[in-house]
Amino acid sequence: MTHKSIPTVATPTAEHHREPFGIGEPAPRISWKTTAPADWTQQAYQIEVTRADGTHRTDWVASEESLLVDWPHRPLASREGAEVRVRVRGSDGAASAWSTPLRLEIGLLDPADWTALAISPQWPERADERRPPLLRKGFEIAGGVERARLYVTAHGLYEIEINGRRVGDHALAPGWTSYDHRLRYQTHDITDHLRDGVNAVGAWLADGWYRGRLGFHGGHSNLYGDRLALIAQLEIVHRDGTLTTIGTDASWRAAHGPIGSCGLLDGETYDARDEQPGWSDPGFDDSAWSPVLIVTRDPATLVAPTGPPVRCTEEFTPARVTTLDADRLLVDFGQNLVGRVRITVTGPAGHTVMIRHAEVLQDGELCVRPLREAISTDRYVLRGEGHETWEPRFTIHGFRYAEITGWRGGDPDSHIVARVHHTDMARTGWFECSNEQVNRLHQNVVWSLRGNFVDLPTDCPQRDERLGWTGDIQVFAPTAAFLYDCHGMLASWLRDVAVEQHDDGTVPWYVPTIPGGPQWTPARPGAGWGDVVALTPWALYQDSGDTGLLAAQYDSARRWVDLITELANPSGLWDRGYQLGDWLDPSAPPEDPGAGRTDRHLIATAYYAWSARHVAWTAGVLGLDEDRRTYEELARRVRQAFIDAYVLPSGLMTSDTQTAYAVALQFDLLPDPAARTSAGDRLAELVAAGGHTIQTGFIGTPLVTPALSATHHIDTAYALLLQQDCPSWLYALKHDATTIWERWDSMLPDGSVNPGEMTSFNHYALGAVAQWLHTTVAGLGAASPGYRDIVFRPRPGGGITWAGAAHESPYGRVAIRWELHASGIEVHTTVPTGTRARIEWPDGGMTTLATGTTTTWRRERHTEQPTSPTGHYRVG
Numbered sequence: 075m076t077h078k079s080i081p082t083v084a085t086p087t088a089e090h091h092r093e094p095f096g097i098g099e100p101a102p103r104i105s106w107k108t109t110a111p112a113d114w115t116q117q118a119y120q121i122e123v124t125r126a127d128g129t130h131r132t133d134w135v136a137s138e139e140s141l142l143v144d145w146p147h148r149p150l151a152s153r154e155g156a157e158v159r160v161r162v163r164g165s166d167g168a169a170s171a172w173s174t175p176l177r178l179e180i181g182l183l184d185p186a187d188w189t190a191l192a193i194s195p196q197w198p199e200r201a202d203e204r205r206p207p208l209l210r211k212g213f214e215i216a217g218g219v220e221r222a223r224l225y226v227t228a229h230g231l232y233e234i235e236i237n238g239r240r241v242g243d244h245a246l247a248p249g250w251t252s253y254d255h256r257l258r259y260q261t262h263d264i265t266d267h268l269r270d271g272v273n274a275v276g277a278w279l280a281d282g283w284y285r286g287r288l289g290f291h292g293g294h295s296n297l298y299g300d301r302l303a304l305i306a307q308l309e310i311v312h313r314d315g316t317l318t319t320i321g322t323d324a325s326w327r328a329a330h331g332p333i334g335s336c337g338l339l340d341g342e343t344y345d346a347r348d349e350q351p352g353w354s355d356p357g358f359d360d361s362a363w364s365p366v367l368i369v370t371r372d373p374a375t376l377v378a379p380t381g382p383p384v385r386c387t388e389e390f391t392p393a394r395v396t397t398l399d400a401d402r403l404l405v406d407f408g409q410n411l412v413g414r415v416r417i418t419v420t421g422p423a424g425h426t427v428m429i430r431h432a433e434v435l436q437d438g439e440l441c442v443r444p445l446r447e448a449i450s451t452d453r454y455v456l457r458g459e460g461h462e463t464w465e466p467r468f469t470i471h472g473f474r475y476a477e478i479t480g481w482r483g484g485d486p487d488s489h490i491v492a493r494v495h496h497t498d499m500a501r502t503g504w505f506e507c508s509n510e511q512v513n514r515l516h517q518n519v520v521w522s523l524r525g526n527f528v529d530l531p532t533d534c535p536q537r538d539e540r541l542g543w544t545g546d547i548q549v550f551a552p553t554a555a556f557l558y559d560c561h562g563m564l565a566s567w568l569r570d571v572a573v574e575q576h577d578d579g580t581v582p583w584y585v586p587t588i589p590g591g592p593q594w595t596p597a598r599p600g601a602g603w604g605d606v607v608a609l610t611p612w613a614l615y616q617d618s619g620d621t622g623l624l625a626a627q628y629d630s631a632r633r634w635v636d637l638i639t640e641l642a643n644p645s646g647l648w649d650r651g652y653q654l655g656d657w658l659d660p661s662a663p664p665e666d667p668g669a670g671r672t673d674r675h676l677i678a679t680a681y682y683a684w685s686a687r688h689v690a691w692t693a694g695v696l697g698l699d700e701d702r703r704t705y706e707e708l709a710r711r712v713r714q715a716f717i718d719a720y721v722l723p724s725g726l727m728t729s730d731t732q733t734a735y736a737v738a739l740q741f742d743l744l745p746d747p748a749a750r751t752s753a754g755d756r757l758a759e760l761v762a763a764g765g766h767t768i769q770t771g772f773i774g775t776p777l778v779t780p781a782l783s784a785t786h787h788i789d790t791a792y793a794l795l796l797q798q799d800c801p802s803w804l805y806a807l808k809h810d811a812t813t814i815w816e817r818w819d820s821m822l823p824d825g826s827v828n829p830g831e832m833t834s835f836n837h838y839a840l841g842a843v844a845q846w847l848h849t850t851v852a853g854l855g856a857a858s859p860g861y862r863d864i865v866f867r868p869r870p871g872g873g874i875t876w877a878g879a880a881h882e883s884p885y886g887r888v889a890i891r892w893e894l895h896a897s898g899i900e901v902h903t904t905v906p907t908g909t910r911a912r913i914e915w916p917d918g919g920m921t922t923l924a925t926g927t928t929t930t931w932r933r934e935r936h937t938e939q940p941t942s943p944t945g946h947y948r949v950g
Contacts (some may be wrong), residue, residue, distance in 0.1 A: 075557040079906065081110035083173035086160050089142075090369030090562035090618070092378065092500055094178035096225070096261020098378030101145035103622070106160045106173060107886045108140065110907045112927045116162045122172065123144045124157040134163065140908055141619050141860055141884045152187045153223070155179040162880070174862065181261045182225055182307075187245035189276040189320030190307035192229065192371040195328035197364050201295075206230075206468070209366065210276040212356055216673035217312040219268045227376060228652055229303040229369070231282035231423050231468045233259035235354035236267040236275050244383040245495050246470065249529035251377075252297045252570040252586045256266075259305070259376050260383065268310065275320070276354030278306050280336045280468035287337050289588050290538045292447055297588055303369045307377075309885035310415040327363035329353075333467070339538050341431075342466035346457035347423060381497060383563030384529055386413065388494040393485045401880050403478045404440075407492045410474040410813040410836055412535040415452070416465035417490040430589050431473035433536055433835040436827050442475050443819075444833040445474035448538040453612040456482075470495055472525060472536025472836050474812065496524045497563050500882070503556040504846050505878035511804050512847070518806070519841035522814040523554055526838050530567045534834040535586075541584040542567060545603035545657065546839040548790055549745060549776045551610045554838075555617035557883055564614060566624055572630040579637030581630075598652050599637060601678035602773050607631045608685035612673070612692065619860020619884055621880035624692050632701070635689050638709065640684050646708075646715030648678040656733045659771035660801045660818050666828040670771050672733040677773055678718050683712040684741040700720040716743045725752025732760050733774025739781040754785020768801040768818055776842035783850050783869055791850075792872030795843070803843060852879030853890055857912075860884045866903055866923075868892040878902075898934040903927075 088094040088102035088285045095683050104121060118134040123146060134144045150156060157175040162383070182188060185682055195207045199913035224241060224636070226234055227248045234241040243477035248258045265287065279302045280286075289295040308320040332348040352802050393408030405415075410433050419427055429452040432440035438692040442450070444641070450471045454464045483489040505516045526532045531547040532540045532552070547554070548566070554560050571585045581604035582597040589595050608631040615624050642648040655677055659670025668674070720728045721744060727734040735757035737743070744750050751834045761782065770778055782791035801818030809821045816834035849855040853868030868890065878891030887905025893900050907926035914920050923929065 079111045080166065080168055081108050081114060081162055081170045083108050083160050083162055083170050085174045085192070086158055088176060090565065090620070092382045092558065092559070092562075095263070096179060096181035096378055098181055098183065098380070099701055100149035100180060100183055102178065103142040103144060104158060104160070105143065105884060107140050108162055108170070108907045109886070110164070110926050112345070114164050114907060114926055115922045116140060117165050118163045119143070119285070120161050122159045124175070125146045125150070125154065128363055130149075130466060132558070138908070142622065148374060148487040150180045150678070151181045152180055162181055169210035177263070181259070181378040182376070184328065185376070186295075188305075188373035188376065189305065189319060190305050191323050192303040192305045192369045193322045193324070193326055193366040194301040194303040195364055196367045198327070204281070205330045206278065206280040206333040206336050207274060207328050208278060208350070208353060209326050209328050210274060210354060210358070210360055210363070211320070212272060212358070214272055215310060215318065216269060217316065218270060220313045222264045222308065222310040222554060224262040224264045224267050224306065224308050225259055225727065226262070226304070226306040226711070227257055228279060228305065229253075229299055229301065229371070230284040231280045232304060233278040233467060234262070234275065234306065235277075236264055237269065237273055238352065238355040239267060241267060243385055245386065246282065246384045246529060249384065250586060251566065251575050253284060255375060255406060255573040256377050256570065256755045258275070258379050259377050260379065260567075264308065266837050271357035274310065274354055274356040274358060275306065277306065278333070278467060279304060280333065282338065282468060287339055289541070289590060290446060291591050293339065293538055295376065301369055301454070303371065305371060309692060324366060324368060326901070327360040328366050328383070329363040336466075336468045338469055338540070339450070341449055341451040341453070341471070342469045342519050343453040343761045344464060344466070345455040346462060346464070347455060349457065355949070357905070368395060368415045368804050379562075380566045381560070382493055382874065383497070383500060385498040386493045386495055387498055387524075390492040391487055392490055395490075396476070400923045401479065402483050403481050404488065405476045405478060405487060405490055405938065408812070410472070410521065410525070410807065410811075411494050412470060412528060412836070413474050413493045414466045414469065414471060415476050416463065416493055417454065417478070418461055418463045418484060418492045419454070419456065419481070420461055421455060421456045421458065421484040423456070424479055425446045425456045425482060427454045427478065427482065428452070430477045430479075431471040433473055439636065440475055441827050444538055444827060444835070446538045446831070448536065465493065470528065470535070471835055472534065482903055486660045494524070495528065497527045497529055497560075499527065499558040499560050501557070502559050502882040503880070504528045505844070505852055505879045508852060508875045509796070509872070511807055512851075512874070514807055515842055516847055517555065517805050518811060518813050519844040520557060521812060522836050522838035522841055525813060525836050527560060528555070531564065533839075534837050536836060537834060541588070542586065543584045543603070544571065544581060544606040545583075545772060546837070547598070547607055548602060548606040548841045549772060550560060550838050551613040552616070553842050555614055556848055558710060559590070559612050561618050561620065564610065565626070566631075568607070568627050569610060572735065575607070575630055575633065579633035580604065583635055595945065597619070599641060600652070600654055601648065601681040603654065605681045605685045607634045608688040608692075612688050615695070615858055617857050619862065621695055625696055628692055630697060631685070631689050631692060635686050635705065635708070635825060636684075638685070642682060642712075644713040645718070646679070646682075647675070647719055648682045649675040653678050656771035658817060659774070660731070660768060662771070665834065670733070671729070671731040671769070672774065673720070674730040676729050677737060678735055679712065679716045679719070680737045680741050680743055683709055683716055683743060686712055696836045717745050721745065726756055727753070728917075730756070730760070731769070732757060732764070732778055733770045735760070735769070736774050736777035736781040739785060740777045750785060752785060754781065757781055757785070758787040758790040761790050761794055762862075765799065766790070766797045767799055768794070768803070772839050775840050776845070779843060779846040780850070783846070787870050788871045792874075796872050803840075811835070813836055846882075848879050852877045854879040854881060854888060855894065856883075861888055862909055864888055864905060864909055865914060866890045866901065866911065868901060869912040869916055870894055870899065878903075883909070900930060902930045906925070
């Protein structure tokens with residue numbers, strides 16, 4: 075083997091962390107990606123861990139594994155850092171060079187590690203007049219700083235400054251979790267913020283999710299408590315090895331700051347005249363500030379993050395600015411996004427600039443009615459000192475348009491910026507094809523994911539809701555896992571689902587749970603929504619190969635299926651109780667979005683069988699053989715009950731709807747191949763009879779195109795995809811949509827906004843069709859968990875002449891691009907080292923691909939005598 079052919083190992087990763095700093099796993103699993111010549115396979119690996127007591131190397135471990143390999147040394151302790159390197163060896167015995175080291179550091183693992191207390195301003199507060207406070211403390215450092223860390227969280231939202239400079243770039247920290255059970259803290263390296271002598275630390279606090287107004291029907295405040303609080307622990311290691319800890323305690327001081335009011339739904343009001351210059355600098359006179367009091371927080375509930383923080387990830391300057399009157403601008407950013415607006419303005423002291431937000435216009439003005447009771451208005455009061463730049467700190471909006479009243483700035487194109495905020499996940503999936511409208515549809519799906527993955531998977535980001543609905547992510551999780559590395563974020567959210575699951579196994583409609591009126595509170599078992607606990611961990615496992623996530627969520631999934639077993643009748647039918655059915659079927663009346671065409675209990679029984687099967691599969695992966703057999707038998711029994719009740723001898727369904735057939739086909743609930751053929755044919759007939767417009771809701775829509783293509787009705791699936799009349803995926807593009815809508819007709823054909831109460835222009839659920847674009851139009855799929863086995867299965871149609879997709883899998887980049895030619899189809903593939911792959915051609919043939927290769931294959935339409943036994947020949 076020449077030097078150039080020796081494999082190389084990329085920097086390893088720990089768990090699913092993008093930034094493994096302040097993590098909570100003392101023995102993090104290690105993964106790595108290898109680039110090597112074609113057909114090279116790993117035969118052994120070696121891991122080196124360097125920690126304070128020296129460097130420790132494993133012996134060579136004979137294994138092909140490179141994904142989530144067990145930590146090779148004793149567990150790390152709180153605050154401990156380590157460097158990890160990996161090298162690999164192939165069958166020829168040649169070893170790679172060591173990888174670039176991964177640097178990781180553990181946070182605080184033990185409640186006893188916390189000496190900081192939760193502190194809150196001591197002043198009394200009226201419920202109708204609660205101003206976000208500032209907190210500060212001065213302190214001295216002697217002996218030089220070797221390194222320093224800040225461990226910090228809050229009841230509410232926080233930002234930290236040290237010596238007048240902001241710490242980190244996290245937004246909306248510490249995020250929203252089930253606060254009574256789990257409150258995340260963040261870890262920051264503050265070494266460069268400190269200096270010998272006098273220092274100061276200051277914190278901004280705001281209501282956030284902790285005590286701010288949340289939810290619909292006017293919302294609720296103080297859901298977790300009525301006092302904001304900060305928990306901050308600065309740990310300074312001096313050059314002589316000694317440690318100084320500065321923690322929140324009764325010595326801190328508090329004062330009102332320039333933020334007059336702030337809410338996630340309402341917006342932020344900021345009066346620059348109330349700023350206190352130098353308040354977070356050393357030497358500031360805080361003698362007039364108020365004392366603080368200690369509030370209760372159990373340190374056992376403080377947990378390290380498993381996913382990345384919310385950050386600003388992109389900026390937009392105006393696409394168009396319209397002057398509405400003397401000092402009122404209408405700004406179109408050209409993209410429906412989630413974030414906030416930064417302005418640079420001038421004007422006299424006391425002058426107010428007001429920013430209102432909306433997703434759409436009506437009659438040339440902001441259409442704010444779809445926001446319901448979300449005010450979404452920011453106000454900035456000038457201090458009157460030349461150019462002043464301001465952006466809200468503790469609110470967030472869903473918008474494409476901003477109306478700015480009181481504008482006193484200069485050029486709007488340079489002085490008005492929309493800043494996009496969401497969980498800072500790594501992009502892992504891409505799709506493109508020859509049809510620009512389909513490309514726009516896919517781009518809209520990506521933007522709806524970005525707008526709704528703001529610390530947890532929400533339904534919509536703009537109105538008075540913004541909740542972690544379980545049904546939405548249940549149908550969308552496979553799409554999300556392809557497009558972004560959302561495993562750490564969703565693992566955290568699923569833990570909250572588990573802790574908020576009722577004692578009887580009921581899964582709330584949304585998590586974290588807040589009051590939602592009699593329809594949603596208390597929660598009732600609902601098919602398609604509660605099934606998130608069985609189906610979403612499995613979807614993430616399929617993408618990541620992470621059995622640990624399955625193990626963590628197994629009890630939650632099992633308890634859900636056991637509950638349904640108690641609720642169902644003895645035959646196995648779940649034919650009683652409240653159900654949402656095929657939510658937002660376009661035939662459902664506006665006042666009852668669950669009253670679709672499809673029998674709600676058919677859907678419930680189908681999901682019962684499907685989740686039971688997933689629990690059986692999960693038990694099998696985890697080696698729980700007795701459970702596997704139990705739930706396999708349960709799934710078989712429920713499947714038979716479904717067939718007996720809902721499948722006619724002809725193979726047709728008692729509920730003769732697209733959703734019924736799609737569910738039965740995709741959940742394997744038909745008795746034999748003949749019934750599958752009949753069901754597939756009838757589904758295609760119904761789609762054609764509907765003019766190839768959408769006739770399905772949240773449950774059926776993600777399943778229709780896969781069910782059609784799986785039963786050899788690919789042309790019908792493409793006709794459904796490419797339909798432009800309402801309801802359809804492409805209809806929204808006629809109205810310049812840049813995200814996925816909640817309703818197919820959120821905007822009516824005449825350009826007016828749907829008058830219904832539920833009219834969001836940024837909902838990702840119906841965008842789950844993107845997974846069909848990835849797996850069928852482009853033809854890229856995982857044939858085994860984690861893409862260890864890859865199947866390329868392109869299915870051209872609809873006049874699309876080329877398509878491609880790429881995914882950054884746990885083993886490396888997987889990609890396909892196919893193109894039609896007069897004589898056949900050409901397919902270009904990339905297969906990462908350590909995986910196996912095959913092409914399944916549209917004509918039924920198959921080609922096996924070598925690991926670690928990038929190749930081009932061509933399949934002729936009419937090959938009388940194939941050049942190889944499989945009928946393929948390689949052209950590059």
